[in-house]
Amino acid sequence: MIILAIETSCDETAAAVVHKLPNGNLKILSNIVASSEELHTKTGGIIPENAAREQIKSIIPVIDEALKIAKLEIENLTALAVTVGPGLIGSLLVGVETAKTLSYIWKKPLVPVNHLMGHIFANFLNNSPEFPILALIVSGGHTDLVYMRQHDEIKYIGATRDDAAGEAFDKCARLLGLPYPGGPSIAKAADEFLKRNRDIKLDLFPRPMIDSGNFDFSFSGLKTSVLRMTQSKDFEKYSKEELAAQVQEAIVDCLISKSIKAIEKYKPKSFLLGGGVASNSRLRKKLQTVVNSQPGMMQPSAHHSGYVMRGLIHVPEPSLCTDNAAAVAAAALINYKPVNWKSVSVNPELTIVDQLSS
Ligand code: KG4
Ligand code: ZN
Numbered sequence: 001m002i003i004l005a006i007e008t009s010c011d012e013t014a015a016a017v018v019h020k021l022p023n024g025n026l027k028i029l030s031n032i033v034a035s036s037e038e039l040h041t042k043t044g045g046i047i048p049e050n051a052a053r054e055q056i057k058s059i060i061p062v063i064d065e066a067l068k069i070a071k072l073e074i075e076n077l078t079a080l081a082v083t084v085g086p087g088l089i090g091s092l093l094v095g096v097e098t099a100k101t102l103s104y105i106w107k108k109p110l111v112p113v114n115h116l117m118g119h120i121f122a123n124f125l126n127n128s129p130e131f132p133i134l135a136l137i138v139s140g141g142h143t144d145l146v147y148m149r150q151h152d153e154i155k156y157i158g159a160t161r162d163d164a165a166g167e168a169f170d171k172c173a174r175l176l177g178l179p180y181p182g183g184p185s186i187a188k189a190a191d192e193f194l195k196r197n198r199d200i201k202l203d204l205f206p207r208p209m210i211d212s213g214n215f216d217f218s219f220s221g222l223k224t225s226v227l228r229m230t231q232s233k234d235f236e237k238y239s240k241e242e243l244a245a246q247v248q249e250a251i252v253d254c255l256i257s258k259s260i261k262a263i264e265k266y267k268p269k270s271f272l273l274g275g276g277v278a279s280n281s282r283l284r285k286k287l288q289t290v291v292n293s294q295p296g297m298m299q300p301s302a303h304h305s306g307y308v309m310r311g312l313i314h315v316p317e318p319s320l321c322t323d324n325a326a327a328v329a330a331a332a333l334i335n336y337k338p339v340n341w342k343s344v345s346v347n348p349e350l351t352i353v354d355q356l357s358s
Contacts, residue, residue, distance in 0.1 A: 001019070001020040001078045001079075001333060001336070002017060002018070002019045002020075002029070002072065002076055002077050002078050003017070003018055003020075003077065003078060003079050003080065003081050003111070003329045003332050003333055004016070004017050004063070004066065004067065004077050004079075004080050004081070004102075004329075005017075005018065005080070005081040005082065005113070005325040005326070005328040005329035005332060006059075006063065006080070006081070006082045006083070006095045006098060006099050006325055006328070007082075007083045007095060007115070007118065007323055007324060007325040007327075007328045008055045008059065008083065008087075008091050008092060008095030008096075009083045009085070009086070009087025009088065009091060009092055009095075009115045009323065010046065010051065010087055010088055010091055010140065010323060011035060011036045011037060011040055011046055011051045011054070011091070012033050012034070012035050012036075012322070012323040012324070013033070013034045013035075013036075013054070013055050013058035013059055013062050013094075013095075014031075014032060014033045014034070014062065014323060014324050014325035014328075015030075015032050015059075015062045015063045015065070015066035015325050016028065016029075016030055016031040016032065016066055016324065016325035016326040016328070016329050017029040017030045017066055017067065017069075017070035017072060017077075017329070018125070018326055018329035018330060018333060020333045024128070025128070026124055026125050026329075026330055026333060028125060028326045029069070029070035029071075029072065030065070030066045030067070030068075030069035030070040031066070031319075031324055031325065031326040032062050032065045032066045032069070032325075033062075033319075033323070033324050033325075034058040034062050036050070036051055036054035036055075036058075037180075037181060039054060040180055041179055041180050041181075043180075044174065044180050045170070045174070045180055046088075048088045048089075048090055048091070049090060051088060051090065051091050052088065052090030052091050052093070052094060055090075055091050055094035055095070056094055059094055059095065059098050060098075063098070063102075066325070074106050074108075077106070077108055078108070078109075079108050079110065079111055079332070079336075079338050080099050080102055080103050080106075080108050080109070080110050080111070081099075081110070081111040081112075081113050081328055081329055081331075081332035082095050082096055082098075082099035082100075082110065082111075082112065082113060082328070082344070083095060083096075083113050083114075083115045083118065083328050084096055084112040084113065084114070084344060084345065084346050084347055084350065085114065085115065085346055085347035085348050085349065085350035086114075086115055086116070086141065086142075086347070086348055086349060086350045086351070087115055087141075087348055088348065089346060089348045092346040092348060093346055096344060096345070096346045099341075099344070100341040100342075100344055103341035104341050109338030109339065109340070110338060110339060110340075110341045110344055111332035111336065111337060111338050111339070112339065112344045113328045113331045113332050114331070114350055114352065114354065115323075115328070115350070116137050116139075116142060116144065116275075116350075116351075116352040117331040117335070117352070118327035118328040118330070118331045119137045119139060119274035119275045119278075119321075119327060120133075120135045120137060120146075120148075120272055120274050121151075121327060121330040121331040121334050121335075122274055122316040122320045122321065122324075122326070122327035122330060123135075123272045123273075123274060123314045123315070123316055124330050124334055125316065125320055125326055125327070125330050126316070126317070126320075127314055129269075129270035129272055129314045130269040130270050131148060131149060131150055131151070131269060131270070132147065132148060132149045132266070132268045132269055132270075133147070133148040133268055133269070133270045133272055134146070134147055134148075134157070134259075134262055134263060134266050134268035134270070134271050134272070135147075135148065135271070135272040135273075135274060136255065136259055136271075136272070136273050136274070136278075137274050137275045137352065138164070138165040138166060138255060138273070138274070138275045138276070138277035138278055138283075139164060139165075139166050139274075139275030139276050139277060140164060140166035140167055140170065140183075140276055141164050141166070141167065142159075142160075142164050142275065142352070143159060143160035143164045143165045143217050143219075143255075144156070144158075144159045144160075144351075144352050145157040145158040145159065145215050145258065145259070145262055146352055146353075147262075147266050147268070151334050151335055152335050154352060154353050155353075156352070156353055157215045157262055157266070158214060158215025158216045158217065158258060158262070159216060159217070160216070160217040160218065160219060161209075161216055161217065161218045162218055162219060162220035163218075163219040163220050163223060164219070165217070165219060165251055165254075165255060165277045166183055166275070166276050166277045167219070168219035168222055168223060168247075168251055169182045169183035169186050169247070169251065169277065170182035170183065171223045172186065172222070172223060172226045172247045173185045173186050173244075173247075175223070175226050175227055175230050176226070176230065176240050176243050176244060176247070177240065178240065178244065183276060183277060183279075183280065185244075186244045186247055186248050187244075187248065187280050187281065187282070189240060189241045189244035189245070190241065190244040190245035190247075190248040190249075190282065191281065191282075192241050193239070193241035193242050193244065193245040194245055194282075197242070197245075200242070200245075202245060202246055202249035202250075203246075203249075204229075204238075204243075204246040204250075205222055205225050205226065205229075205246050205247060205249075205250040206221060206222060206225055206250065207222075207250055207253050207254050207257070208220075208221040208222055208254065209254070210253065210254055210257050210258075215258050215261065215262050216258075217254055217255070217258060219251065219254070222247070222250055222251070226243075226247060229243070248280070248282055249282070251277075252280070252282050252283045252286055255277075255283060255287075256283070256286055256287050256290055259271065259287065260290060260291070260294065263291070263312070268312075269312070270312060270313075270314055271291075271312050271313050271314070272314045272315075273287070273313070273314070273315040273316075273321075274315075274316065274321060274327075275321060276321055276322045276323070277321075278315055278316065278321040279318035279319075279321035279322055284315050287313060288313055291312065291313060
């Protein structure tokens, strides 16, 4: 089965061709991403209308490039797939209307994909995580912890009550005067600081809801705390790099703490990270270290034969964490529910547990 997938939920215009081999493994034949990030750096954030206009410019060249690199004829495609939500309505419409048109002209079925499922199933592109799965999606708009007994059975475990983790990175970066997109800017500044200051205490900012006893998150208090710091006399005492490291640590600690507690409670066979924030190297390393050091987590548990934590964590390579169409193809191939193009429409408010049309 070979799928051409299209992803235009935000400021990336992406197309990819992915082959599901007879043994079930997924092989990326092409994965093209055009980003309008530079444009948004000038405005300090995304202006939805600008993002949608850029989508229109890039969509056809990006699809052409994906087919060319995959060296495929249209008749070799089994189906098309497209992100229908969540995301920015103008951006989503460009991908969805293009996919519907191609589905009609090429007479290929279309698989509508929930963007958040793409972030989860990106983990199946180079790996085969075992179910049951616990997954943490950390992106610009979402922080969702879900439990999956099977590929199409999703249960909410927790979510952010206010800002998403990526949004917290972006807003705090802005307060610190670091360029958009904030996540990579904070990560870069923090990495530089941490290389030179290995033993410094990273407890300047609060870890909201860390001991809340549930699996929810909250990041708006952290943003307020950073704002207060930038307005206080203390601001001069710290370099931007140190404050970046402090912000990063606070966000990473909240994500890891709830993940570990959820792993202990749900005892999944695999823990999956996905979404743009999952490309954060501090989060990736610290999660692995914390899991490795938890007593009981490294040992096969009494409840789960073969429950060895070292192999538990799955994180896609960084380019598959941020928005891309290979992840959308993966979701479509694993949960193959093609429909007639006429029944496909955008849904900017889609959540991870919403069922798509079938
Ligand atoms: O998944 P994604 O590419 O788009 C959405 O679906 O939102 O995630 C984008 C988010 C942004 O908030 C960006 O700042 C954040 O992911 N991000 C990072 C890093 N790379 C991207 N956050 C922390 N560290 C990073 N290295
Ligand atoms: Zn995303």
